[in-house]
Amino acid sequence: xxxxxxxxxxxxxxxxxxxxxxxxxxxxxxxxxxxxxxxxxxxxxxxxxxxxxxxxxxxxxxxxxxxxxxxxxxxxxxxxxxxxxxxxxxxxxxxxxxxxxxxxxxxxxxxxxxxxxxxxxxxxxxxxxxxxxxxxxxxxxxxxxxxxxxxxxxxxxxxxxxxxxxxxxxxxxxxxxxxxxxxxxxxxxxxxxxxxxxxxxxxxxxxxxxxxxxxxxxxxxxxxxxxxxxxxxxxxxxxxxxxxxxxxxxxxxxxxxxxxxxxxxxxxxxxxxxxxxxxxxxxxxxxxxxxxxxxxxxxxxxxx
Amino acid sequence: xxxxxxxxxxxxxxxxxxxxxxxxxxxxxxxxxxxxxxxxxxxxxxxxxxxxxxxxxxxxxxxxxxxxxxxxxxxxxxxxxxxxxxxxxxxxxxxxxxxxxxxxxxxxxxxxxxxxxxxxxxxxxxxxxxxxxxxxxxxxxxxxxxxxxxxxxxxxxxxxxxxxxxxxxxxxxxxxxxxxxxxxxxxxxxxxxxxxxxxxxxxxxxxxxxxxxxxxxxxxxxxxxxxxxxxxxxxxxxxxxxxxxxxxxxxxxxxxxxxxxxxxxxxxxxxxxxxx
Numbered sequence: 001x002x003x004x005x006x007x008x009x010x011x012x013x014x015x016x017x018x019x020x021x022x023x024x025x026x027x028x029x030x031x032x033x034x035x036x037x038x039x040x041x042x043x044x045x046x047x048x049x050x051x052x053x054x055x056x057x058x059x060x061x062x063x064x065x066x067x068x069x070x071x072x073x074x075x076x077x078x079x080x081x082x083x084x085x086x087x088x089x090x091x092x093x094x095x096x097x098x099x100x101x102x103x104x105x106x107x108x109x110x111x112x113x114x115x116x117x118x119x120x121x122x123x124x125x126x127x128x129x130x131x132x133x134x135x136x137x138x139x140x141x142x143x144x145x146x147x148x149x150x151x152x153x154x155x156x157x158x159x160x161x162x163x164x165x166x167x168x169x170x171x172x173x174x175x176x177x178x179x180x181x182x183x184x185x186x187x188x189x190x191x192x193x194x195x196x197x198x199x200x201x202x203x204x205x206x207x208x209x210x211x212x213x214x215x216x217x218x219x220x221x222x223x224x225x226x227x228x229x230x231x232x233x234x235x236x237x238x239x240x241x242x243x244x245x246x247x248x249x250x251x252x253x254x255x256x257x258x259x260x261x262x263x264x265x266x267x268x269x270x271x272x273x274x275x276x277x278x279x280x281x282x283x284x285x286x287x288x289x290x291x292x293x294x295x296x297x298x299x300x301x302x303x304x
Numbered sequence: 305x306x307x308x309x310x311x312x313x314x315x316x317x318x319x320x321x322x323x324x325x326x327x328x329x330x331x332x333x334x335x336x337x338x339x340x341x342x343x344x345x346x347x348x349x350x351x352x353x354x355x356x357x358x359x360x361x362x363x364x365x366x367x368x369x370x371x372x373x374x375x376x377x378x379x380x381x382x383x384x385x386x387x388x389x390x391x392x393x394x395x396x397x398x399x400x401x402x403x404x405x406x407x408x409x410x411x412x413x414x415x416x417x418x419x420x421x422x423x424x425x426x427x428x429x430x431x432x433x434x435x436x437x438x439x440x441x442x443x444x445x446x447x448x449x450x451x452x453x454x455x456x457x458x459x460x461x462x463x464x465x466x467x468x469x470x471x472x473x474x475x476x477x478x479x480x481x482x483x484x485x486x487x488x489x490x491x492x493x494x495x496x497x498x499x500x501x502x503x504x505x506x507x508x509x510x511x512x513x514x515x516x517x518x519x520x521x522x523x524x525x526x527x528x529x530x531x532x533x534x535x536x537x538x539x540x541x542x543x544x545x546x547x548x549x550x551x552x553x554x555x556x557x558x559x560x561x562x563x564x565x566x567x568x569x570x571x572x573x574x575x576x577x578x579x580x
Binding site for chain 1: 322323325326327328329333334335341342344348349387411412413415416417418419420421422
């Protein structure tokens with residue numbers, strides 16, 4: 001299996017704060033890889049290092065087969081970054097932004113214009129293509145921001161919190177685009193603090209906690225690590241009143257029911273209480289993995 | 305299920321083969337792109353453009369008709385003051401560069417550019433060249449208005465050419481300085497504030513009143529600061545006043561400022577870019 005990103009023992013310190021404390025990552029080509037973590041876990045620092053913006057203190061990193069330390073220029077030829085703040089020129093129009101990026105990516109003026117027309121169409125910005133980006137909505141900016149990274153079809157795409165601040169619909173649109181990019185062979189490395197995003201989008205997920213990878217695997221593997229299922233109790237109105245971990249055995253279930261008998265659920269005994277068993281969610285995984293770390297009080301927002 | 309306005313195929317069809325590479329840009333290709341960008345910015349910023357034309361006109365009229373008669377009742381003040389107003393306006397004009405540079409540094413644009421195989425400093429070159437062009441236009445407006453209100457230079461075409469050269473050099477120097485200030489400032493607002501201090505320098509020179517009329521301690525500052533030799537050089541070229549060694553001092557000061565600002569700016573750029 002060829003790796004698009006191969007990172008060993010990456011370290012970075014800012015002043016006295018250790019941001020990355022020996023990071024290892026292996027991202028297969030053509031996959032979507034999500035780096036999950038609370039604010040301040042080192043997600044953006046990781047992206048900044050892998051995109052040549054910041055030099056690591058120690059460790060090796062290969063991106064698209066090129067050594068980051070020895071040949072950053074080679075890496076730059078093969079990557080694109082869509083950062084956290086929309087890196088679009090507000091005074092220019094969408095078309096002008098795209099043409100500028102095309103020219104900077106070595107396209108001729110004509111090729112850059114043709115590519116801009118194509119991307120404006122693909123990202124549904126046609127109606128606004130000749131308006132200044134300053135007048136765009138958040139979703140439109142993000143779409144343009146992503147389109148700017150696709151002017152040249154580079155093999156590795158870095159997205160730093162691509163859907164933060166977007167509404168549900170714009171988020172789903174971006175997810176669809178990212179998924180199709182990966183299906184077409186682009187490796188997508190993204191950071192996110194939305195668990196649902198990682199769950200829905202990523203082939204593999206790594207949980208970053210205090211500068212280290214605390215867990216890594218597919219969403220299912222991570223969920224399996226936490227083990228037990230959860231018994232959910234809902235009252236007659238369907239409101240969740242209690243979650244009780246269980247191992248899924250009959251004994252376990254009986255223990256839950258015994259406990260129910262002892263405790264009065266929802267204040268009115270067990271009348272109307274609905275029982276269901278669910279697999280652990282990524283939230284459970286995340287909390288289990290990063291628990292005990294007061295520094296990482298997750299500012300996690302459910303992507304609803 | 306909401307209807308996605310982006311076709312699900314957007315990624316696939318929008319993607320050239322995922323093995324494509326950005327070539328390294330040769331020569332000054334990146335600089336050309338960024339100069340184009342900055343010029344578009346300049347033309348679209350209607351307020352700044354208006355200021356660049358209105359401000360010189362207002363200053364010209366104010367100094368000639370309000371202060372002029374008090375300072376020199378014979379009406380010759382317009383001749384004296386034109387070089388000063390040229391530099392004052394160039395200063396105001398160049399101050400905008402600090403804001404543009406700061407804005408680029410604080411948005412994600414510079415990061416994206418720095419992840420590409422090109423000289424990212426080209427974005428600064430774009431701002432500097434734009435400032436040069438814009439301020440030369442403003443200078444032309446100043447001289448145009450000056451001629452209308454009675455400015456009567458006696459320069460030969462060659463001397464005019466030299467004036468353009470000196471003014472351009474001064475604009476470059478102050479623009480580089482403002483660009484570095486833009487890099488040093490934490491925000492565009494701060495950049496604008498710091499820049500304001502620089503704009504007082506022309507008042508402490510021979511721009512508006514002869515140095516000899518100032519208190520002694522101020523004379524020393526006025527005589528030894530960079531703007532005075534630049535003013536005296538332009539005045540000499542336009543009106544035939546004695547040149548002395550002003551031209552050498554003017555060129556020396558400007559080159560020195562450009563070198564210092566460029567070195568400082570390059571250092572700031574390396575240090576600041578990428579950290580937000």
